[in-house]
Amino acid sequence: MMLPSLQAFALPFPDISPEIFSISLGGFEFALRWYAMAYLVGILLGWALLRDAIARARLWPAETAPLTRAQLEELLTWLILGIVVGGRLGFVLFYQPAYYLTHPLEILRIWQGGMAFHGGFLGVVIATAIFCRRHGIPMLSMADGLALAAPLGLMLGRIANFINGELWGRPTDAPWGVIFPGAAAQDCAGPVGIVDGLCARHPSQLYEAALEGLVLALILILAAYRMGALKRPGLTLGLFVGGYGVARFIVEFFRLADQQFITTDNPYGHVLRITETIGLTMGQLLSLPMVLIGAGFVLYALTRPAK
DSSP states (O other): OOOOOGGGOOEEOOOOOSEEEEEEETTEEEEEEHHHHHHHHHHHHHHHHHHHHHTOGGGSGGGOOSSOHHHHHHHHHHHHHHHHHHHHHHHHHHTOHHHHHHOGGGGGOGGGOOOOHHHHHHHHHHHHHHHHHHHTOOHHHHHHHHHHHHHHHHHHHHHHHHHHTOSOBOBOOSTTOEEOOSTTTTOOOSSTTEETTEEOBOOHHHHHIIIIIIIHHHHHHHHHHHSOGGGSTTHHHHHHHHHHHHHHHHHTTTBOOOGGGOBTTBTTOOSEESSSSOEEOHHHHHHHHHHHHHHHHHHHHHTSOOO
16 A cells, blocks of 8 residues: 655645734834844843843852843843844845845835844944943953843744745755745745645744754753853853854755845855755855854863853
8 A cells, every 4th residue: 555645745824914913193004013023022032031140140250240230221222223233234235235236225124124144143243342342341251141142032033934934945845844825935946845736845934943043042041051151251152153053054955045046057046056956055155154153162262261
């Protein structure tokens, strides 16, 4: 007796609106979207976790937290600006520079989507560096605290990407493949992933939410609260940067590359091509330096005695 093919199975996309609610005022439509809510809740959860960590002086070098609660409140504003400005400019420069060069006013339309993690990360680094310099705060310990708080926000952001039906993965025959809505998502461009005439794809947003978010958050919390990682400045930062780089590199094997890199002779969207089917995507290319930098911070921290 022949067993049924796994190809016959796929999951329908959940019927969830990208907007939580919307209101009309004076002819203008204002909507609260899941993506914006993910940013807000993620920042608040990160702030709550960092607030708890600085209240536990025993976790830090010399049993002294790097900043006060009042300074943490001020830092929150700096971080929001760094995330939004850096994330938007990163998307513009890394992914669609030619388009935005001819449409510069659309750079400001962040409500239309288009944020890059690597750009947001650089924005946070710059904002934190300026803040620490102004207040005389140890930079590495401050960076450790922010690294501890970051994965929860990443997890919520990726879940919001899934709800929005964006950044989906490559076509798949796996039984957990999802049939995403929209003509672009339904263009399998091949026999792989076709189920009853529809295109099933990897829910790569959820893979990222699990690896970059939940798993990385648990590792960092365990390292900080149970293994004394915060007592070694740079260790938690290195674990986060390197861990994110590894997670993103892995997920890129399942995530569909950005459309501008995909051509008929380059269906995987490789930016650095080794063969016709082997290469690196833009996400992987940007993640490799993060792995190396993260490993460098870990080695630096471990070669110095815990304080």
